[in-house]
Amino acid sequence: MRQYFTFMLLALFLASVSSLDAQKKSYFSPDDIDVPYKKFVLNNGLTLIVHEDHKAPIAAVNVWYHVGSKNEKPGKSGFAHLFEHLMFNGSENYNDDYFQVIERIGGTDVNGTTNNDRTNYFQNVPVGALDQVLFLESDRMGHLLGAIDQEVLDEQRGVVQNEKRQGENQPYGKQWDLITKAMFPPGHPYSWTVIGEMDDLNAASLEDVQEWFKTYYGPANAVVVIAGDVDTEDIYKRVVKYFGDIPSGPALARPEVNIPVRTSDTRQSYQDRVPEARINIVWNVPQWGSKDLEMLNLATNVLSSGKNSRFYKRLVYDDQIASNANAFTWEKELASNFIIQANVKPGKTVEEVEAALLEELAKFLKEGPTEAELHRVKEQYFSGVIKGLERIGGFGGKSDLLAQFEVYGSSPEYSKEVLQWIADATPKEVQMAAQKWLGTGKHTLICTPFPEYSTVDSDVDRSKGLPQMEESASVKFPDLERATLKNGMEVILARRPGIPTMVMRMMFDAGYASDQFAKPGTASLAMNMMDEGTKSKTALEINEELQMLGASLSAGSDLDASSVTLNTLKPTLEPSLDLMADVILNPSFPAEDFDRLKNQTMVQIQREKSQPIAMALRVMPKFLYGDGHAYSQPMTGSGYEQTVQSMTREDMMKFHDTWIRPNNAKLMIVGDIEMSELLPMLEKRFSGWGKGKIPKKNIAEVKDSNKGKLYLMDRPESEQSVIIGGYLVDPYGKLDEIGRETAMNVLGGEFTSRINMNLREDKHWAYGASAFVMQGKGERPLLAYAPVQTDKTKESVQEIMKEFEMFVGDKPITEAEFEKTTGNAILQMPGQWETNNAVMGSLTNQIKYGLEDNYYQTYGNKIKNLKLNDVQTLSEKLVRPGDMAYFVVGDKEKILPGLKELGLEIIFVDADGNPIPQSKAKP
Template sequence: MKKSLHVLCIVLFVSLQGLQSQNVEFKASEINIPYEKFTLPNGLTLLVHEDHKAPIVAVNVWYHVGSKNEKPGKSGFAHLFEHLMFNGSENFNDDYFQALERIGGTDLNGTTNSDRTNYFQNVPVSALDQVLFLESDRMGYLLGAIDQAKLDEQRGVVQNEKRQGENQPYGRQGELLTKAMFPKGHPYSWTVIGEMEDLDAASLEDVQEWFKSYYGAANAVIAIAGDIDPDEVHKKVLKYFGAIPSGPTIVRPEINIPVHNGDTYQVYEDRVPETRILFSWNTPQFGHKEDIHFDLISSILTGGKNSRLYKKLVYEDQTASSVVSYQSSKEIASNFVTWVNVKPGKDPDEVKEVFQSEIENLIQNGPTELELKRVKAAYFANFIKGLERIGGFGGISDRLASNQTYFEDAAYYKTVLNYVENATVEDLKSTAQKWLRQGKHTLVCKPFPDYTIEETNVDRTKLPELGTQKSSSFPELERAKLSNGLNIVLAKREGVPTVVMNLMMDAGYKTDYLSSPGTAELAMNLMDEGTKELSSLEINEKLQLLGASLYTYSSQDNSNVYLNTLKQSLDASLDLFADVILNPAFPEKEFDRLKNEQINNIKKEKSQPIAMALRVMNKYLYGEDHPYSNPYTGTGYEETVLELTRDDAVKFYKTWIRPNNATLVVTGDVDMGELKSKLEKSLGKWKKSDVPSINFNAPKVNTKNTLYLVNRPESQQSIILAGHLTHKYGDVSEIALEQMVSILGGNFTSRINMNLREDKHWAYGAGGFVMSNKEERPFLVYAPVQTDKSAESVTELRKEISEFISTRPATQQELDKVKTNQVLKLPGQWETNSAVNSSMSKLVKYNLSDDYYQKYDQSVRSLSLKDVQEVSQEVVRPEAVNWFMVGDRAKIVNKLDELGFDAIIEIDADGNPLNSTVQLPENNLKN
């Protein structure tokens, strides 16, 4: 008998209704993912799950091969081969991303880890045959399409991906930890991305050997989930995959958990703002009962404010900015890893002592019953919420394929959930003592002094026709208003029993214009840190026991209180939601802690390349006297945040957090009558008040051809951000603008990305976008490029921008491609309640009609090339572009001088000019 996940989730919900909300218990036996399993004659395993809530289907293909199957000297090849799988096969010798864009593919990606390689996508049901054709073609008919040019191209892309990862703060951590935990020759002793010299040495012969060895049908699992019939899917898969050879027998490495004799210690330096102290132990393989115990131990240590390490080091002592722990589960051996980032000015040795003491206390005594109950609730809640999605990471197809690949049992998740449900305090204590009393490795990363170094030169005849496309479905919206003026917008969605609420206030970072930079960020972060009756830790504990999450935050134009909870916990969660909104206490202790955290976050931003660019651009795009002129990150400046007081946060709350300045956007398994009654009870006493208006004066526009340069010594990449202001939302056709941006820089096959990534190999990814501000918005292009191609990349970006409105305007072919992609991916765009809530929030923010998304696909279909070209002429202004670059000044400035800028102004990470003779742009501004 077949049951849909929808039905089973309702059974789960009803069976738990009688439980007290504050004492929710989860049973592994009540969670089931129905599926049918088929094995093709060639050994291919097929798993099929029916889910009819949206007319989409997820196709997830797993190959049981990863970096552990590589040979010494050929590291990184599993991942490099994954890239090659997207470059065409013998009977479809074209870019896979382009093919999926044309049929509305979403959640499209491929990933590689130590043990497996997977390829996945969500598509409209009508496109299933095409996806199966494409996946089968690259499984069975790849080699004839791979030539030296394609290998060289993707080698360059992967090497830039490696550079980009290593260019981030703490970017070397993974490589150092891998080599320390696994002895030379162990299948896990090299990183997934590999060594540069091994990538350089990869040959076409390696490609052929890898494909023939590991990409046979018997080494693959296909999980398909969605609006489908299992028997029909079986027939289709047999049709497309049945003729593919099984492949040779594979000898798999056996379980091999290295014994770490004694403690080892390693220190390295990096350009980071804080010292990081990391401990790592070798632990049991993926799926072992004790492996699951470590997932729970990890949550006890760092999962939320009430976790031991967070509570002690971040919350109470305030000597750390963050703590992290996780079980890095792998097939033949795992690692348990935990680290602390020490706040600047604090003694790392003292922090390490406390860090180690807290861990030892857990090893010695085990967790408390309450701790264990809390982390079990969080584990089950996260698992249930993940079942709302059929594809992507953690979705149904992903879970089924993973379980089948690793355990030859697609339902192995039941074993895991039983391990979680039945785990006792004594079990976790025993597991911790068994493994964490063995030798550990300590890895310390210290901030890098201002040394100088010598830079080295590191150089698949026709597709099936699409089936009938099912219409996208956006739920009908209902509106209501509470007695105090609070607007409510509801989309009722039955299925997975979750409810999402987003309380939107018209506030956000722009209100700092009337106060001080960083105020909105700090005030909203503080709102959920304590109420008149509950402390911050008590709020966090209640949320964990309810399986709920609650966040308070700001963005450029809005301040928000967000709740994601289970239907069974709705009443208690709503009480907590209302308490945070109506009764925030803004405790002085929490204010001081978060203020220091915000200052520390500013320092972190000023060490991260992309954040550095985002911090400085608004000042020069808008001019200093404008509501949008402060750092786009919203954190403000160190000196302004330092001056903020608790009274400033309270004033922000009293001024802006009002029902008449808010809309509550609700999505999920609840009807309006029930919802309004609950809200009137919980939020009806919230008092309205007059709210100030913000004057958006005309931005001051820089008329000079200027490049603003932020020096980041020893940076392996330069971050280029360039653009100018364009119309506020609604002043031009937004649908035409969306398609214009997609063509120029908004998706993988856009002009900019194909140029700098696929053609030049200078970037891992590049593109363009329009910011989401309500008023005049930045139109921007961006490119993180290798340092020695910084100037050349500016030249290419200039060419792409100027030619788009002159010699190479958007073409009908390009428009047809992006329109088709936009329409066909709509059914998968609103799969989850969170995704629907996000689109509803956009309707509210920009005051769009309730039927905007019901009409959206037709609006896109009817768009003409003339519409897009006209918008391009209105929006794109090459002569008005401001350029921002973050990189190593000494290595790039000489070539930049040759590009004909009127001025190159070196600025610091707050946007202040460093040369006292250089005037701020407002001295060359026009209104």
Template sequence: MDLRPVFFSVVIATAGLAGCNQSTDDTPHALSVDKEAAASSKDAATDQKAFVPPPQLDIPFHKEVLPNGLTVIVHEDRKAPVVSTNIWYKVGSKDEPKGKTGFAHLFEHLMFNGSENFPGEYFEPFQRSGATDMNGTTSNDRTNYFATVPKGALDMALWMESDRMGHFQGAITQEVLDEQRGVVKNEKRQGENAPYGKAFDIIAKSTFPADHPYSWTPIGSMEDLDNASLEDVKKWFADHYQPANATLVIAGDISVDEAMAKARKYFADIPSTKVQPRIKNWELPTQVKKREVVHDQVPQTRIYKVWNVPAIGSEEEHALELMTSLLANRKNSLLYRRLVRDEKVATSVSAFYYGRQLAGQLIIVVDVKPGQPVDKVEKLLDKELQQFAKNGVSPEELRRVKQGEFASLVKGLEKTGGFGGKSDILARSEFYYDDPGALLKGVEEYAKVSAREVQDVAEQWLKDDSYTLIIQPQQQFTAAAEGADRSKLPEVDKNVELELPKQQNFTLKNGLRVVLAERHDTPVVLMNLQFRSGASADKSKPGLASVAAQMLNEGAGNLDSLEFSARAEELGVSIGGGSGLDYNSISMSALKSQLKPSLELFSKVVTEPRFPESDLERVKSNRLDAIAQEKAQPQGLALRELPPLLFGNEHPYGAPLTGSGTPEGIKSITREDLVNFQNTWVRPDNATLTIVGDVTEKEIEPLLNETLGGWKAPKEELPQIDVAKVARPEKARVYLLDRPGAQQSFIMAGLVMPPWQPQGAEAFDAMANTIAGKFTSRVNMNLREDKHWSYGARAVSMDTEGQRPYILFAPVQTDKTAPAIKELIKEYQEYLTNRPITEKELEDYRNDEVLKQSARFQTKGQLLSSINWQVEKGLPEDYIADYPQRVAALNKEQVESSAQEFLAPDQFTWVIVGDLEKIKGEVEALDIGPVEVLPAKDQ
């Protein structure tokens, strides 16, 4: 459950209601009327250049307040047979009294522990009912819970959600409190154990007065968590979790009348007592003129600059948000150009407006390139900010930024649930603006923001008075009478009616195969050109394929990198390269109205990438810094070390699973290597183009022939990639990596599995999911819920052409490293011997997988991804459609047989990252196999 602020720039998440088009004319009144008129005319012309017609968007809704105070918002969307629920409680960490920090977040966890009428794991009925996008989050301002379920499971979902609102207090026991307190403490350890993990705790304490509700973060303090009593927690629930303090959104395949009837049935009988006063206003804190330096286990220095600025809903909100995109987060942004591209003193730079209910913050983050003096970078950063405030921005660039934001908005309105889905937009609008339609209404005001208004906020807020935090590497871095029946959970309707668009296959005049699936709900077209290559084609230069994919954005045809980025922004198109173990891809997401020019730009990337030397050197340098970042993170370090131990250093799959390559490989890459890679693998006889979106075959085929038809396959025969077969070790092996002072150990274990094949695939997935593949799996329930040693333990099986890496991972508190390994082995051994999969586990898995198909194809991106996989595996079109029937037919014997065939815990290769002074002896004492300490590797 992610508690970090949402640090991405989406216009719908920050658009307000206040107009931002006020006059900013500072002309003295002594000017003549003619001069005033001329100046006004010039300003109007400049504003017009920055104006972008906002997209015509609408999320129709019905809003109603029940007699008990619960606000209910309903949106009907019949595109897919799913319904999303999203409930926002008006309580966050800002509402916590001193000495009880972390209560809001602790309670988020407690409410996933069942209720009076459904004791046990809250996730359980959802994970056998096809639920997706299910989670909960806590911020400074609010707590929310959301899920997307097949429409036949809506009664179950609303029963569960209402039960924990109205029938929860009796389910809070000392045992449950202790369990979830342990989970939260491990989450805090995990966050702080990551590089820069303490930054926002420090920033909160240093930028807000001690009595300000934002002076602590939602995770809270260990001391306050330890001191939380059962009485404290029950009072917190009584004070805050009641209908009059909540908003419920129901969005999806349901009518308003049906949704309101269900809302009344499940929620109307829950009483509201006295709701605590809501903190809505607080004087904006004064700017902090302060600079702090902290040393931590980080690979490079990071600079944070922070200004306290107005809150969400202020007149400056739009301009502040736009200013961050102009400063950073884009290739054409000022700070990226100056610090990363031109001066090459930083590897990355980001900026965001962190808007909240009581105050906002403007935050700029710069990763200093290793070897560069921090004071030099700070001075350059300050100089650029001063110049920006003085000179402003061109209306043309501001227009491009707006166009890009609007394109992202249009493309994001396909989902009803999850982060940024329509239910989230409606709830956020109601919470912050008391109007479910506020965020979309604000788009028109956003479109009108002028270059002058952006410069005004820069002049007002980008002052020398700011807070600066420098994090540097350590010197030695190593229930009622009426209403719902609470006696039993409603049955889930398991009938799933799913209509997938028919796939249309055709071939371009150059032989390129095209697969098209029409989806006309939003005016967007998604494309993916997939070709065999990937890391398995890197050979002696690990990282080549991924660098080749990354360099595709560095210019094409007659456009250099910045010109290419500017043109893409102007069209609202996203074009980029992707790289995996066996395939590379070039993808595009374009507006229907700009399809032809977007395809022209796409074709330049496919056929005319520039691979400029200067940009290559920058990309390589930044990649080396990124590798150093990976090595500073326990998970990244383990993912780098495990593959060669499983497959061998020379094997195509022996490169780091992070996809970043090795320092030696990256350093050796030349422009000629990239050109050869492109010429060798990017060819129409080695690729398939998959398209999903608002376009017909009749429309798209001539456009593709016009733009890509001239792309020809070379005469040379297509090379073959040899993925050799490797043997599993005869017995388990243990490799240790030292991370002195680590608060947690990161446990990872790998096992080589046979290649994927259709026969038995469903049985394998059922086996893998029930032992360690999902939240309610045996492994996670053991280490997280029963023992509270870990924030989460899972296993994944990677999808490859050759043998598949099966990877188990579990971050655990340091003193439980050896016991956790012992528990993991025990779970796998019991699964193979005396405690195989149960009928209930299998039934829950079957139900979940079958019902989950309702939401699997809700967005164009989801459909595109599925078709890509189907094409990659050479499967017929009906393979995807028939999947539910194959899963429903699974039996216990098939899953048990799959476990016996594939699982072998006594052949695991273990990689454990932690403080060896504290864990080495106990790990050796387990005697599960030879133990070797891996040497620390420099970049």
């Protein structure tokens, strides 16, 4: 439940097109986008929208209330968001945690969010659980107040305050508060942040809760969207049954559009613990759904989306004075903001970056976008929307978009008008909108390092509790087809008829672990360089062609593997595959791009060394694995400043020549294609690729030497302490992985897990806490993680210790916990493989770790066949509290006295894991 900015048209677009034919050809248009729906308005004013999508036996239930932080009163900021939290604590006829029951019935993507203008609650559930969800949603709409007392209010107030602390503890975390207060005058509905002020949160009372609920949470102020494997008329009857007896709520006065006029430019500077200076240049611009705002959205993408964009090409690629440069809109119902944001590259000045940004903007205002630029961003926008139609729920899914246009635009039909504006937009229209709004009145923020309603009779007997859950339809992971190319490369196909999206991933047995044979950080940097140019194409040309094809190509590494992934559509598969093959076979590692990315990696490392979580993840492997092990490098994969600084192009080419070989590769494909159609395409592009000799990585068993140690990294003035406890367990596949996952879910893997309920819900010391086992072909870390308020650091370590000890001591997994966790896993399966990318994620895991071909086909049966005794026995081997080493990042001056009371050996280390003698440690 976090503050959520809706950047409707902000996408990470790529570069423009050079071919005249490509400029003229449009692959996509508004006609390709259709989300059929039916809309009802109940007698009590509730709006219901139903969309049928029968590709998976799940349904998304999305409830939007037209109330956000703009409806708060001065002195009561943060209340809309606080109330959102209260909605998850139970209602009068189901007074229990909402997350727990949704987990129990197999729900996924369950959350609630608040922004300036609306509050929403959403979940995906098996269709058999619809009655239960409708009961729960209607009960908290119509029957909430009796379940909220002072204890519940105080509990959630503490959770929200920790959420605020966690957000402000991040680098640049204070910028949104400063921008908000600078752009909107006192008294304007947007002049305070969604998260609110601490004093206002402390002042919230039960009377405030009752007033807020009675005013804003009636059916006439709500929209319910249900999308999925449903029948429209049946859904209408069910919604009338559960919601029809709830009184409509009062008539509401809505704030009018109010775009503050700023007649002069202003500036503000502040310091934060950040690795780079950041520039934000902000204007007030029109509200959500206005044509001028859509033209400005197109302008942001021409300016900053992709390597051919004006800001990127000038500041990042050519002048190399910024590590990133972006433009985007922060869309809101009464007024929006146009924001230009850039991080200043170390060694460069704020003044030269700001001057370059304003110079490029001035050129844009004078000349407008070219036809080719505008065509490019339109194509990528429409292809992105089409790809998004795979998902029924979650952020940006079909139910979310239907609700958004109904609440803000009075009808989903309004989306068609917006899409047509985008399709018909001319360079002149975009230029005129930019000239109109991006003039005088900007604020520069510099951050430097330091009708008559009635009800119907209801036959719902709420005293009987939740309705019985209907049996869910079974779900099936695609069958795998295997083939081998003439050069020996394995091909694995998971065929999925339906929406014509295609995902291809070529995976190599390399990853960060291969840095054992090179300089730490090599695998990450080399894979990042793969699409920076080939022997026949520059990076800009590659991105140009991908943009026009509606495709995306990415390359990267994780601990054990490196991969190149292509996302495209069936009609553009062959030309997209040409680009993928060229990137894999013929990377040129251009010298200028290598220097640029190397410098960006240096900045990334500096950024990691300023972020509490990344600080711990960088140093942990060094102590868990020791010297000589393939996994002993920073867990982020970025390496060390000195190793990256010493890298050369030859290091990149050596990595490619060594590891990027067909006998070290597996090609996985998910999509609507036959193997007989696919193989000729692959042979044509990869048949001449030669094998190589692949080194063997050292992932041998490690002798533990960290028991009873606490590694402390000092971060002065840190608003929280980050605690990570860990030790090594068996490699992936050596344990019963489903039993392992079940045990860890109970201990720390779910919202309702023991550790999270302890530190978040009971103690209110953390916004969230967890425990999990990472993946790895060798021994892998079991970690407990908690970012906690500074004054509870010692106590939080003690609580983590206690939870681990009880788990294998006098409080093992109970029958109820076992049934809940395994039941959740089975019930969540219908939505687990909704998209091709989701299938690719599981397929990658299956192939990487050598799981049998029917692993996911029989996944549900494996869960059903688990026995509690087996999981308890496994837990005794898995959960070893005495082996735990702790890594703590926080303000040493404030937390060290308490940590000394734990009886652990405290070792002071810097952000690279180098020991610091206590006499030299920061005071």
